[in-house]
Amino acid sequence: MTQLLQTLVDGLTVGALYALIALGYTMVYGILKFINFAHSDIFALGVHMTIVIAGWLGVVATASTLPPWYVGPLVLVMAMLSCGLVGFIIERFAYRPLRNAPRINVLITAIGVSLFLQNIGQLKPLSDSLGIPFSPYPRAIPPLLESTVLNDSTIAEGTLFPRDDGSVVIDHDVTLEPNRRYRLDIMLPDGVERTVRITAPAGTIPAGASIPTTPPLSDAPASSALYELVRAPRVPISLVDVTVIGTALLLMLALQYLIYSTKLGMAMRAVSFSPRNASLMGINVDRVISLTFVIGSMLAAAAGFLYALKYQGQAKQTADSMWVMLGLKAFVAAVVGGIGNVRGAVLGGLLIGLIEFFGVAYVSSNYRDAYVFAILIIVLLFRPEGVLGRATVEKV
Amino acid sequence: VSKLLDHAGRLKPPIAYSAVQALWPLVAAIGVGLLMFYVVGPWLGGYRANIAVFIGINIILAVSLTLVNGFTGQFSMGHAGFMALGGYAAASVVYYGSMKFWGSAEFAGGGLSYSGLDQFAGPLLGKGDVLLVIACLVGGLSAAVAGYVVGLPSLRLRGDYLAIVTLGFGEIVRVLLQGTGDQIQPWKAASAEDIPWYKLLFMLGGPKGFNLLPTYATLFWVYLAVVLTLVVIYRLKMSSSGRAFLSIREDEVAAQAMGVDITRYKVRAFVLSSFFAGIAGALFGLYIGSINASELGFLRSFDIIIMVVLGGMGSISGATLAAIILTIVPEVLRDPPPVWPAGAFILLVMLVVQAWRRRWSVKSFIFVALTTAALEFGRQYCLSQGKNPADYRLILYALMLILMMILRPDGLFGVNEIWDYFKAFRRGSVARRARRIEPKGGLT
Numbered sequence: 001m002t003q004l005l006q007t008l009v010d011g012l013t014v015g016a017l018y019a020l021i022a023l024g025y026t027m028v029y030g031i032l033k034f035i036n037f038a039h040s041d042i043f044a045l046g047v048h049m050t051i052v053i054a055g056w057l058g059v060v061a062t063a064s065t066l067p068p069w070y071v072g073p074l075v076l077v078m079a080m081l082s083c084g085l086v087g088f089i090i091e092r093f094a095y096r097p098l099r100n101a102p103r104i105n106v107l108i109t110a111i112g113v114s115l116f117l118q119n120i121g122q123l124k125p126l127s128d129s130l131g132i133p134f135s136p137y138p139r140a141i142p143p144l145l146e147s148t149v150l151n152d153s154t155i156a157e158g159t160l161f162p163r164d165d166g167s168v169v170i171d172h173d174v175t176l177e178p179n180r181r182y183r184l185d186i187m188l189p190d191g192v193e194r195t196v197r198i199t200a201p202a203g204t205i206p207a208g209a210s211i212p213t214t215p216p217l218s219d220a221p222a223s224s225a226l227y228e229l230v231r232a233p234r235v236p237i238s239l240v241d242v243t244v245i246g247t248a249l250l251l252m253l254a255l256q257y258l259i260y261s262t263k264l265g266m267a268m269r270a271v272s273f274s275p276r277n278a279s280l281m282g283i284n285v286d287r288v289i290s291l292t293f294v295i296g297s298m299l300a301a302a303a304g305f306l307y308a309l310k311y312q313g314q315a316k317q318t319a320d321s322m323w324v325m326l327g328l329k330a331f332v333a334a335v336v337g338g339i340g341n342v343r344g345a346v347l348g349g350l351l352i353g354l355i356e357f358f359g360v361a362y363v364s365s366n367y368r369d370a371y372v373f374a375i376l377i378i379v380l381l382f383r384p385e386g387v388l389g390r391a392t393v394e395k396v
Numbered sequence: 397v398s399k400l401l402d403h404a405g406r407l408k409p410p411i412a413y414s415a416v417q418a419l420w421p422l423v424a425a426i427g428v429g430l431l432m433f434y435v436v437g438p439w440l441g442g443y444r445a446n447i448a449v450f451i452g453i454n455i456i457l458a459v460s461l462t463l464v465n466g467f468t469g470q471f472s473m474g475h476a477g478f479m480a481l482g483g484y485a486a487a488s489v490v491y492y493g494s495m496k497f498w499g500s501a502e503f504a505g506g507g508l509s510y511s512g513l514d515q516f517a518g519p520l521l522g523k524g525d526v527l528l529v530i531a532c533l534v535g536g537l538s539a540a541v542a543g544y545v546v547g548l549p550s551l552r553l554r555g556d557y558l559a560i561v562t563l564g565f566g567e568i569v570r571v572l573l574q575g576t577g578d579q580i581q582p583w584k585a586a587s588a589e590d591i592p593w594y595k596l597l598f599m600l601g602g603p604k605g606f607n608l609l610p611t612y613a614t615l616f617w618v619y620l621a622v623v624l625t626l627v628v629i630y631r632l633k634m635s636s637s638g639r640a641f642l643s644i645r646e647d648e649v650a651a652q653a654m655g656v657d658i659t660r661y662k663v664r665a666f667v668l669s670s671f672f673a674g675i676a677g678a679l680f681g682l683y684i685g686s687i688n689a690s691e692l693g694f695l696r697s698f699d700i701i702i703m704v705v706l707g708g709m710g711s712i713s714g715a716t717l718a719a720i721i722l723t724i725v726p727e728v729l730r731d732p733p734p735v736w737p738a739g740a741f742i743l744l745v746m747l748v749v750q751a752w753r754r755r756w757s758v759k760s761f762i763f764v765a766l767t768t769a770a771l772e773f774g775r776q777y778c779l780s781q782g783k784n785p786a787d788y789r790l791i792l793y794a795l796m797l798i799l800m801m802i803l804r805p806d807g808l809f810g811v812n813e814i815w816d817y818f819k820a821f822r823r824g825s826v827a828r829r830a831r832r833i834e835p836k837g838g839l840t
């Protein structure tokens with residue numbers, strides 16, 4: 001049960017990221033009818049722009065203290081803007097000249113753009129002289145958010161007394177349940193905070209009895225201190241997970257509003273329905289397509305930012321097939337949900353995230369990438385239009 | 397009716413003619429193989445001969461992918477997956493076959509498959525060579541079976557969807573091969589005899605790769621395969637099947653209306669293409685002596701696609717040329733020669749050609765001149781900064797791919813072969829006026 005819930009939380013978090021990336025794929029596909037292979041590189045760029053911008057704002061991977069709260073949103077907005085600009089440039093110079101070309105050619109161009117971005121990212125001169133830290137070497141993601149667990153439950157608080165043998169005495173009767181983890185958050189008199197784990201066996205401990213802890217509190221001054229006795233949840237839900245899912249949800253709702261309730265959204269839907277008729281109705285098709293790319297790239301950048309939140313502290317390489325693989329999974333999500341369908345992309349992203357994590361948890365972690373593609377092939381064989389997609393009839 | 401049958405019977409070529417037609421490619425292949433092995437190889441020397449082998453393998457890969465991506469107009473992005481499958485199948489046949497049949501995985505071939513530097517004392521062909529040929533066929537066939545499996549969804553999918561499914565297939569193959577168990581080490585060859593075949597098929601080295609294979613593939617075997625592949629694919633292009641492939645590429649609906657069985661020909665293209673990719677994988681593994689699925693992911697598939705696109709979507713000679721160029725270029729870039737002589741030569745050729753055809757295109761001159769200047773500048777910059785220009789080749793490839801699609805969407809030669817261009821120069825020939833050399837668009 002615990003594992004199930006844990007997998008569910010992880011799957012949903014990563015699924016929300018997939019969904020954000022999938023939205024970019026699905027919007028471009030809906031309008032231009034081609035797979036934007038460079039989209040996964042925009043996502044990777046988003047992760048790296050997060051690192052770069054956080055570095056400019058003074059947050060580096062080795063920082064011991066967290067930045068003030070407004071740095072995170074600021075980094076998010078700047079990463080989105082820069083990636084939106086890159087998306088605009090790509091559309092303007094690589095895809096627009098091919099507007100009326102056969103689709104295979106556009107597909108190959110997209111592969112070219114993807115390779116181009118990947119290899120530009122590895123250039124050493126950029127990292128040496130311009131200070132843009134894209135290089136073949138891995139870089140650590142700086143911490144931007146506290147790694148607090150939200151559903152901790154405090155079961156007692158009061159004053160405690162450390163003893164010489166490293167155990168503590170507290171002023172409450174407590175009952176420890178079996179198979180749960182407990183910890184003491186301690187505020188020492190000099191203002192220093194400490195956290196120790198309780199190693200006592202399950203059962204009721206009366207006030208005044210000694211409780212063994214690890215690491216032992218023996219180095220603490222032998223005076224009373226304030227404490228909070230905290231029971232760790234079976235399924236920890238961290239602030240990071242909530243932020244990731246919350247931000248993703250917010251962006252998806254914003255996109256939903258944009259597409260279905262604004263004039264620009266109506267123009268996008270019109271262009272997706274028929275570019276020629278849309279232009280006859282006075283819609284500037286080129287501008288709508290440009291904006292679609294910008295919005296898709298911004299969503300990918302947001303996904304990159306959230307990815308950096310989720311995996312903060314880890315070292316990531318600029319050039320790694322991992323990014324392409326993540327992007328491909330997001331594309332699979334878009335196809336599974338029904339490509340060209342915005343709600344389908346969200347559903348597909350969550351589905352793919354859950355399938356991947358349940359496969360890893362319950363079958364084998366060796367075949368992580370295989371599950372996703374197996375699902376893709378099954379969906380394409382039995383319902384090529386995707387879960388929420390509408391089948392199109394080809395007319396001659 | 398009998399008169400008609402009689403007439404049809406007379407159209408059939410005599411047996412001797414058929415036999416010659418069937419056998420000359422084999423003779424030519426053996427001839428070219430021997431030439432490469434005895435003359436060209438020693439002349440090139442170790443390092444360059446090594447590159448020549450990779451050129452041969454890349455030619456097989458590029459030409460076989462042309463069959464699907466070029467002729468049939470489907471877009472396969474999992475070619476490296478077929479290559480990996482064939483490579484592993486062949487490697488297991490050779491490795492475990494040697495263990496089963498003669499108790500050790502040592503080299504047991506003849507002089508034609510000996511790649512050591514010293515003189516080989518022994519017959520030209522050994523018992524190991526039989527195993528090599530069987531291994532290549534098994535590798536090709538197992539890849540072909542996989543090609544059939546992948547070809548089936550292509551009945552329902554078009555363009556992008558098919559691309560992503562083939563890519564997914566390639567990745568699944570890679571992941572599955574990396575999930576296999578440890579191989580039996582050569583010094584434990586005796587223990588292999590008690591293990592049944594089907595169990596050995598799951599002991600392929602896993603993430604460490606399948607190593608210490610006996611190396612049978614040499615310039616001889618590789619170029620034998622190259623010539624056979626080229627002849628088979630060329631004849632296929634010129635046959636009724638080839639016309640069916642091209643018709644599917646040009647317009648699927650129209651092809652169907654003309655009675656082409658689209659399903660059958662798409663699957664046929666996939667099966668044949670993956671067969672040759674499997675052979676290339678087999679030769680690749682048995683030349684290097686190890687094969688690792690992690691190197692045969694989608695980046696390798698992209699490499700092959702770039703060759704096909706550069707050569708022309710549907711041109712055998714173009715794909716061959718592109719495979720040669722794209723294998724040599726990274727090697728040349730390690731120590732780059734000046735670019736301007738090549739640029740000047742191309743400009744001169746263009747001048748002559750355009751003067752002959754009396755059709756002038758100033759744009760193309762400016763383009764070549766600018767490209768040459770940019771490359772020369774890049775070279776000078778790299779030299780002055782003490783950097784290795786080979787590091788930038790992938791950026792060049794990517795830019796080339798994008799520019800190619802914008803400026804010349806059908807690649808260097810389009811569906812035409814190189815010699816089609818020479819035909820057009822025959823003075824007063826019908827070909828010159830009737831044949832528009834410009835490749836037609838219309839890929840979907």
